[in-house]
Amino acid sequence: MTYLLRVVNNGVDAAPAAALDLSAGGATPVLASASTGGCTLAVRCELGTLARGQEVAVTVVARAGTAPIALTARASSALPDPAPGNDTAAVTTPVAGSAAPAAPGPTPPPPPPAADLTPPVLGALRLAAPARTARAVRIRTSLSEAATVTLGVQRLVPGRRVRTACRATARTGRACVAVRPVGSLRRTLRTGAATLIIPARLGGRVLAPGRYRLRAVATDAAGNRSRPRTLTVRVTR
Numbered sequence: 001m002t003y004l005l006r007v008v009n010n011g012v013d014a015a016p017a018a019a020l021d022l023s024a025g026g027a028t029p030v031l032a033s034a035s036t037g038g039c040t041l042a043v044r045c046e047l048g049t050l051a052r053g054q055e056v057a058v059t060v061v062a063r064a065g066t067a068p069i070a071l072t073a074r075a076s077s078a079l080p081d082p083a084p085g086n087d088t089a090a091v092t093t094p095v096a097g098s099a100a101p102a103a104p105g106p107t108p109p110p111p112p113p114a115a116d117l118t119p120p121v122l123g124a125l126r127l128a129a130p131a132r133t134a135r136a137v138r139i140r141t142s143l144s145e146a147a148t149v150t151l152g153v154q155r156l157v158p159g160r161r162v163r164t165a166c167r168a169t170a171r172t173g174r175a176c177v178a179v180r181p182v183g184s185l186r187r188t189l190r191t192g193a194a195t196l197i198i199p200a201r202l203g204g205r206v207l208a209p210g211r212y213r214l215r216a217v218a219t220d221a222a223g224n225r226s227r228p229r230t231l232t233v234r235v236t237r
Contacts, residue, residue, distance in 0.1 A: 001027065001093060005058040007075050009050040010086070013191065015077035016118045016145075018047040020058055021111060025070035026095070027062035034058045050077070069093040072108075078116040079145070116222035120147040125216060125231035128195065133235050134206050137198040139214065141229065146190050147218040153182040153202060156211040156232070182212070189218075207235050 005022075009015045020034075022043040032039035035057045039045035047056050062069060072090045081087055088110055123142030131137045139151070159178035160170035168178040183203030187196055196216070200206060211234050218226040 001062050001064050001069060003060045003062070003071060003091075005060070005073055005089075006055055007047060007050070007058060008055045009052055011079075011081070011083075012052060013079060014052060014144075015050040015079055017078035017114065017116075018050045018056075018075065019077070019114060020045040020047065020073060020075050022060060022071065022073045024060070024062045025072075026067040027064050027069040027071075029060060029062050031061035032059070064093075064095050066095060068095055074110050076113050078114065078118045080113070116220070116224065119224040120145050120218045120220045120226045122147075122149065122216060122218040122226040122229050125196075125214060125229050127231075127233055131207075131212075131233050131235045133209050133237055134200050136200050137207070137233070137235070139196040139198065139216075139231070140193070141196065141216065142193050143189055143191055143218060145220055146188070147220045147226070148186055148188045149194075149196060149216055149218045150184060150186050151196055151198070151214060151216045152184040153198065153207075154213045154215070155180045155182050155208075156213055179213070182207070209235050209237055211235075 005020070007018070007020055029041050029043050032041060032043045032045065034045045034047060037045055037047040039058065043060060045058055050056065070092050074088045076087065090107065092104070121144035126140050128138035128140050157168040157178045157180060159166045159168040159176050160173035161176045162170050162173050166176035166178045185198065211232060214231045214233065216229045
């Protein structure tokens with residue numbers, strides 16, 4: 001018996017780590033394939049990230065026994081579905097020579113959703129306008145999902161190397177760049193384009209003219225952390 005199933009992302013956002021889980025009561029799956037991703041005979045198909053409106057075809061071939069085949073399918077993704085009512089489907093297929101199928105019982109509860117293991121993607125950092133001392137600095141970026149972004153600010157000061165350390169006050173030694181922590185901030189941002197605003201005073205001090213290094217990391221609700229993004233800026237008067 002061959003079944004053809006369609007998985008469609010009808011949401012407004014991409015569906016990361018999409019999957020389709022199937023059970024075929026009364027039959028033994030012998031083949032499972034998907035137009036995107038891959039399947040096991042368990043049967044579970046890992047479909048990857050489905051863009052908005054994207055459709056994936058899944059084919060399952062099952063060897064029938066003597067009883068009717070009860071096929072149940074459930075779609076899921078790492079992004080919670082605001083309309084989960086259309087995530088499951090079921091069908092019972094009579095088998096020639098078998099007894100009439102019994103009246104269907106209550107639908108079994110769906111398996112728990114898969115754990116969210118997909119880290120957010122934080123876009124490159126870029127200045128929205130030239131950075132000026134005693135003024136707020138606006139940094140533009142983007143997010144693949146809602147997350148909390150932590151932005152650290154360090155001042156880069158010319159210095160001289162003394163043994164293994166770079167000291168801004170040293171007068172001899174090889175030239176180096178000393179790194180001085182200035183402060184940090186945290187902001188919860190939505191999916192898509194985002195702006196981080198560094199206030200005119202950070203850590204109780206005005207950003208003095210000079211070079212600064214910014215480092216940002218995004219953490220989603222499941223605790224997954226993005227790859228860090230850095231940007232070196234010059235603050236002028």
